[in-house]
Structure formats: structure tokens, C-alpha cells
Amino acid sequence: MNEIKIFSPATVANVSCGFDVLGFCLDTVGDEMVIKKTQEKGIKITKIEGFNLPLEVKKNVAGVAALAIYNDAKPECGFEIEIYKKIKPGSGIGSSSASASGVVFAINELLGKPYSKTQLSTFAMKGEAVASGSEHADNIAPGIFGGFTLVKSNHPLKILELPTPTNLYATLIHPQIEVKTSEARDILPKSIPMENAITQWSNLGSLVHALHTNDYHLLGDSLQDVIVEPYRSKLIPHYNDVKEAALNNGALGCGISGSGPSIFSLSESLETAKKVEKAIQEIYSKTEIEFYTFTSKINADGIKIL
Numbered sequence: 001m002n003e004i005k006i007f008s009p010a011t012v013a014n015v016s017c018g019f020d021v022l023g024f025c026l027d028t029v030g031d032e033m034v035i036k037k038t039q040e041k042g043i044k045i046t047k048i049e050g051f052n053l054p055l056e057v058k059k060n061v062a063g064v065a066a067l068a069i070y071n072d073a074k075p076e077c078g079f080e081i082e083i084y085k086k087i088k089p090g091s092g093i094g095s096s097s098a099s100a101s102g103v104v105f106a107i108n109e110l111l112g113k114p115y116s117k118t119q120l121s122t123f124a125m126k127g128e129a130v131a132s133g134s135e136h137a138d139n140i141a142p143g144i145f146g147g148f149t150l151v152k153s154n155h156p157l158k159i160l161e162l163p164t165p166t167n168l169y170a171t172l173i174h175p176q177i178e179v180k181t182s183e184a185r186d187i188l189p190k191s192i193p194m195e196n197a198i199t200q201w202s203n204l205g206s207l208v209h210a211l212h213t214n215d216y217h218l219l220g221d222s223l224q225d226v227i228v229e230p231y232r233s234k235l236i237p238h239y240n241d242v243k244e245a246a247l248n249n250g251a252l253g254c255g256i257s258g259s260g261p262s263i264f265s266l267s268e269s270l271e272t273a274k275k276v277e278k279a280i281q282e283i284y285s286k287t288e289i290e291f292y293t294f295t296s297k298i299n300a301d302g303i304k305i306l
């Protein structure tokens with residue numbers, strides 16, 4: 001195989017109480033990428049459609065991730081990358097991660113799959129650092145592994161695959177403003193009150209237990225964030241109104257998707273998810289802010305070959 005086309009899905013990181021460790025994969029929105037083997041060695045980005053992103057390899061998340069796997073594998077070929085971007089950069093649904101994860105997945109396929117999913121994640125994290133200034137795996141892991149994942153440790157990287165809730169629906173609203181992950185990280189406190197830490201890890205543990213016991217109401221009750229949300233919600237217009245509308249219309253829980261500005265909610269039926277989607281749309285419809293919404297099941301498979 002000398003060429004491959006893939007779908008690299010959007011992802012929701014943090015999931016309220018799991019800053020930098022929890023994440024889940026979506027299936028409705030994602031980027032497409034085409035990776036081709038070349039006789040000429042090295043990495044080239046030959047086409048980017050959708051959003052204005054750098055073609056320069058070392059300035060593009062996909063290019064840096066591709067260089068990471070390429071320099072480790074030292075193949076007798078090179079690779080050309082085409083990115084057909086659907087996930088708006090700075091969206092909070094893993095735009096940078098979709099590029100980084102997708103390209104390492106594709107190169108691994110073209111090399112005959114010599115690397116594990118964990119090894120691929122370490123290469124992709126190098127790309128994430130271009131976007132956010134740090135090598136976090138909470139978007140990358142669900143993209144590469146699929147489903148719900150928890151990053152147990154970064155050094156060495158250890159990713160836990162949590163049970164994937166098959167009958168939950170994620171509804172997202174993306175106000176069309178950009179919140180760069182790097183900026184949304186800079187505003188966070190360097191230390192936190194012990195009381196808040198206890199509440200946060202209590203919710204994280206409860207959420208993991210809820211996934212293992214299919215207790216979706218406990219899962220919803222665990223979607224609380226007393227550490228990051230108080231700072232980042234200020235970057236998202238009408239955040240509290242959207243959250244209230246989602247919960248009042250039957251959502252199990254609601255929170256900031258990744259570093260924002262996207263907001264996610266989880267519902268246990270498509271009917272409820274659509275009711276939530278309608279209610280949160282009405283919040284922004286009363287403003288000048290452009291937005292889009294979508295509902296997605298949790299994608300158990302992650303990146304797909306097209």
C-alpha cells in the first residue's frame with residue numbers, strides 16, 4: 001500500500017472532572033487526510049483545505065507528528081500529507097489532535113503497522129505540543145484508541161481504555177470564536193485549594209466507576225469541574241446559560257469541551273439529545289454569535305480507514 005485515506009475524528013478532552021487525562025471520541029465530525037509514500041525521503045505537506053494552516057512541516061501539528069514517527073522508523077521512503085480540515089482550529093474538539101493522531105496512524109499503516117497505539121500516541125503528542133505548548137494525550141488517546149480513555153501517566157505514557165457507553169449521545173455547540181488551547185492553559189492557576197482537589201478527584205473516580213457499572217446518572221452527576229471551568233467559562237460567551245438550558249432539557253451533564261469554546265453535554269437518548277440541541281441553539285440564536293451544533297454517539301473505533 002502506497003497511499004491511504006483516513007477519517008480522523010473530533011474528540012472531547014477533559015470531560016469536566018478529568019483535566020488533561022479523560023477524553024472520548026466522536027463520530028460525526030472529523031478531518032480527512034491522505035498520506036502517500038514517496039521515493040524522495042522526508043515529510044512534505046502538499047495540500048491543506050478547509051482552514052488556513054501552515055504548510056511548513058515544523059509549524060504544522062501534523063508535520064511535527066509525522067517527523068516524530070519518521071525519525072524513529074527511518075524508512076527508505078518519504079511521505080506526502082494532504083489535510084482536508086473540517087474541525088475548526090481552536091474549537092475545543094481536538095482540531096490539532098485530529099491532525100497529529102491521523103498522520104501517525106496513516107504512516108503506521110503504510111509502514112505495515114510496526115508501532116502500538118501507545119507508541120503512536122507518543123509520536124502524536126509531539127505534534128500537540130506545537131498547538132498547546134505541552135504534550136498532553138487526552139485528545140490523542142481517544143482518537144487513536146477510540147471510545148473513552150484515561151491517561152494514567154505521561155512518562156512513560158500509559159493509557160487506560162475505559163468502557164465505552166454505547167447508548168449515550170454527545171451534543172456539542174461550537175460558538176464560532178477561537179480559543180487557543182495554549183492561551184486557555186496560560187490562565188489556569190498553578191496551585192489549587194485542597195478542598196477543590198478532593199472534589200475533583202472524587203468526581204473523576206465516580207465517573208470511572210459509572211462507566212464500569214453503566215450508571216449514566218452517576219456519570220452525569222460526576223460531570224462537575226471545580227478547578228478549570230471557573231477560569232475558562234469566562235472565555236465562552238453565555239456558557240452558564242447554555243449549561244442551564246442543557247440540564248433543564250434532560251442532559252445528564254454538561255461542561256467545557258477541551259479548552260473550549262465548544263460545550264458538550266451527554267444525554268441517554270437521541271430524543272433528549274435533540275431536545276437539548278434545540279434548547280442550546282436558542283441561547284446563541286438571540287445573539288450575534290455564529291455557532292454550529294451537532295449530536296454524536298461515542299465512537300468506539302477512533303480513526304477509520306476510508
Ligand SMILES: Nc1ncnc2c1ncn2[C@@H]1O[C@H](COP(=O)(O)OP(=O)(O)O)[C@@H](O)[C@H]1O
Nearest residue numbers: 060061089090091092094095096099131180181
Ligand atoms: N494541522 C493542524 N490542525 C489544527 N491546528 C493546527 C495544525 N497545525 C497547527 N495548528 C495550530 O494549532 C492551534 C489549534 O490547536 P488548538 O488550539 O489545540 O485547537 P483545538 O482546541 O481545536 O485542538 C491553532 O493555533 C492552529 O493554528
Ligand SMILES: N[C@@H](CCOP(=O)(O)O)C(=O)O
Nearest residue numbers: 013020092093094181258259
Ligand atoms: N487538556 C487540554 C485539552 C485541550 O483540548 P482541545 O480540544 O481544546 O485541544 C486542555 O484543556 O488544555
